[in-house]
Amino acid sequence: MKFARDTWLIFQRQTQLLLRNPVWVFVGVFQPVMYLLLFAPLLKPALNAPTQAAAYKIFVPGLLVLLAIFGGLFQGFGLIAELRAGVIERSRVTPISRLALLLGRSLRDVVSLIVQAVIITLLALLFDLRVFLGDLLLAYLMLALIALMTSAVSYGVALKVKSEDALAPLMNTVAQPVLLLSGILLPLTFAPGWLQGIADWNPFSWAVDGTRALFAGDLGSDKVWQGLSITAVLAALGVYWAARQFARSVR
Amino acid sequence: MIETRGLRKSFRSRAGRETKTVDAVRGVNLEVAEGEIFGFLGPNGAGKTTTLRMLATLIEPDGGDATIAGADLRKDPAEVRRRIGYVPQGGSTWDESTAREELVLHARMYGIGKADAQRRAARALDAFQLTEYADRKCKTYSGGQRRRVEIALGIIHEPKIVFLDEPTTGLDPQSRAHMWDEIRRLRADGMTVFITTHYLDEADALCDRIAIMDNGELVAEGTPAELKREISGDVVLVGIDLTATEQATKALDGEPYVNKLETADEGGLRLYVDDGATAIPQVLRRLDHAGLELRSIELHRPSLDDVFLTKTGRSLRES
Ligand SMILES: Nc1ncnc2c1ncn2[C@@H]1O[C@H](COP(=O)(O)OP(=O)(O)OP(=O)(O)O)[C@@H](O)[C@H]1O
Numbered sequence: 001m002k003f004a005r006d007t008w009l010i011f012q013r014q015t016q017l018l019l020r021n022p023v024w025v026f027v028g029v030f031q032p033v034m035y036l037l038l039f040a041p042l043l044k045p046a047l048n049a050p051t052q053a054a055a056y057k058i059f060v061p062g063l064l065v066l067l068a069i070f071g072g073l074f075q076g077f078g079l080i081a082e083l084r085a086g087v088i089e090r091s092r093v094t095p096i097s098r099l100a101l102l103l104g105r106s107l108r109d110v111v112s113l114i115v116q117a118v119i120i121t122l123l124a125l126l127f128d129l130r131v132f133l134g135d136l137l138l139a140y141l142m143l144a145l146i147a148l149m150t151s152a153v154s155y156g157v158a159l160k161v162k163s164e165d166a167l168a169p170l171m172n173t174v175a176q177p178v179l180l181l182s183g184i185l186l187p188l189t190f191a192p193g194w195l196q197g198i199a200d201w202n203p204f205s206w207a208v209d210g211t212r213a214l215f216a217g218d219l220g221s222d223k224v225w226q227g228l229s230i231t232a233v234l235a236a237l238g239v240y241w242a243a244r245q246f247a248r249s250v251r
Numbered sequence: 252m253i254e255t256r257g258l259r260k261s262f263r264s265r266a267g268r269e270t271k272t273v274d275a276v277r278g279v280n281l282e283v284a285e286g287e288i289f290g291f292l293g294p295n296g297a298g299k300t301t302t303l304r305m306l307a308t309l310i311e312p313d314g315g316d317a318t319i320a321g322a323d324l325r326k327d328p329a330e331v332r333r334r335i336g337y338v339p340q341g342g343s344t345w346d347e348s349t350a351r352e353e354l355v356l357h358a359r360m361y362g363i364g365k366a367d368a369q370r371r372a373a374r375a376l377d378a379f380q381l382t383e384y385a386d387r388k389c390k391t392y393s394g395g396q397r398r399r400v401e402i403a404l405g406i407i408h409e410p411k412i413v414f415l416d417e418p419t420t421g422l423d424p425q426s427r428a429h430m431w432d433e434i435r436r437l438r439a440d441g442m443t444v445f446i447t448t449h450y451l452d453e454a455d456a457l458c459d460r461i462a463i464m465d466n467g468e469l470v471a472e473g474t475p476a477e478l479k480r481e482i483s484g485d486v487v488l489v490g491i492d493l494t495a496t497e498q499a500t501k502a503l504d505g506e507p508y509v510n511k512l513e514t515a516d517e518g519g520l521r522l523y524v525d526d527g528a529t530a531i532p533q534v535l536r537r538l539d540h541a542g543l544e545l546r547s548i549e550l551h552r553p554s555l556d557d558v559f560l561t562k563t564g565r566s567l568r569e570s
């Protein structure tokens with residue numbers, strides 16, 4: 001009870017501050033729309049898809065996972081600013097739950113990601129994308145788990161390194177191979193065997209496959225439950241680790 | 252109210268390739284009584300903030316333990332948190348929120364309900380004369396206004412003890428005097444106040460008791476008056492002509508009330524006495540008797556700086 005209340009308190013505060021910043025709101029909405037409008041037209045020929053709608057079924061899930069990963073990974077920067085302002089230290093002297101300090105923030109990130117995802121989905125509907133509501137909701141769950149994990153890890157790392165200068169290269173180094181080896185932008189079906197072998201070890205590759213299966217309406221596919229379980233386990237581990245950083249961080 | 256036993260903390264820090272260990276706090280034993288303003292005085296890097304952060308449950312001590320407002324620091328840090336307030340040295344407000352929002356949020360982090368939190372925030376804003384700026388973003392505040400918000404944050408849940416880390420650093424003399432009044436008001440409300448400072452006059456004027464910290468250790472503890480008395484008594488400066496110095500030395504050396512006698516560089520004598528007020532008439536009489544002419548006589552009360560000097564061999568002002 002106390003934990004839920006604490007989490008809600010932090011979530012509210014963080015959301016309020018986010019909405020107060022019009023630039024951020026603009027960027028958060030504008031960016032994915034740009035991807036959809038400017039990048040997507042290249043897809044049909046590139047993917048050799050029979051129709052524009054078929055191309056979207058492959059591209060949109062990839063784009064959403066991409067946003068979930070990146071939206072999460074760079075949240076740590078905001079936390080470093082809070083750390084510097086003394087806000088984290090001030091929170092840590094109160095009896096508020098340490099897990100709530102993390103989850104309240106991560107949930108804000110998850111919610112803002114889902115809002116972006118809904119906007120993109122609605123736009124894609126205009127381009128003839130069709131997906132069952134049930135499948136879509138499961139896909140959103142997958143996205144939420146990914147964002148939860150990446151934002152938690154980003155917060156945890158931010159508390160450990162405590163400086164933007166260290167966080168930026170670190171997150172970029174993580175993000176790059178993850179991105180290239182997950183088949184996010186283009187599916188790995190055409191990749192040579194060794195590349196696919198490596199990609200099998202990339203959890204995000206499983207997440208992308210699962211999300212694509214859901215958008216394809218293939219609910220029964222193994223990829224769905226595999227993707228969901230892997231992201232759920234990783235999200236739980238990420239949250240656990242990052243909450244420990246909140247409990248013990250120094251300065 | 253606070254009792255610490257052998258509190259220790261070292262930090263490992265990397266300087267280039269080698270790691271160095273800094274013993275920031277090396278075994279601190281302290282007792283702070285209920286309802287007093289306790290001052291922690293020491294130069295930069297003495298370990299004041301580190302001690303406070305340990306007492307506020309922010310970092311775990313390497314050794315020793317402490318009881319704070321009846322709760323055990325190691326066994327029950329959650330209970331300690333409920334009973335204390337802490338105002339960090341480096342600030343604690345967020346640029347983009349307003350003082351009122353910060354106060355309400357902070358109260359609610361202590362589990363206080365929304366309506367009550369709003370009432371408390373309004374009361375605190377009033378008490379710290381912040382109502383006028385209450386709904387402006389914190390980044391628009393002056394240093395003094397911001398410091399007042401931070402102190403209001405530290406006491407919004409009415410803790411038994413509040414730790415204030417350098418509450419007056421960076422304030423102009425007038426704001427500093429205001430801040431002293433506010434701190435005294437906390438004491439009047441029954442709070443125990445633990446403050447750190449570099450300022451000797453502040454420790455002297457504001458604190459009921461002080462501890463002097465240097466290099467991770469306590470070097471002295473007591474009321475300001477006690478400390479000054481214990482260390483050096485008073486100093487009487489006797490101004491006489493250079494030619495008469497020798498005669499005067501002969502006349503005064505060995506007088507029962509003179510603890511120590513030194514020739515001052517600028518001529519004249521420095522007498523260390525227990526109580527300057529009673530010594531001065533005797534000095535005057537003795538010199539008169541010896542037929543020596545006095546140019547001036549001055550009484551110096553020892554300052555906390557003298558205390559620091561005697562205990563550490565350095566002046567606090569220089570370090
Ligand atoms: N997180 C840390 N990592 C490494 N060293 C630290 C850390 N925190 C403090 N120190 C070192 O411990 C010593 C004591 O620092 P502390 O901040 O407690 O001093 P202080 O008495 O508060 O000084 P000031 O008056 O400047 O605030 C210093 O030498 C400082 O460099």
Ligand SMILES: [Mg+2]
Nearest residue numbers: 299300340416
């Ligand atoms: Mg300090």
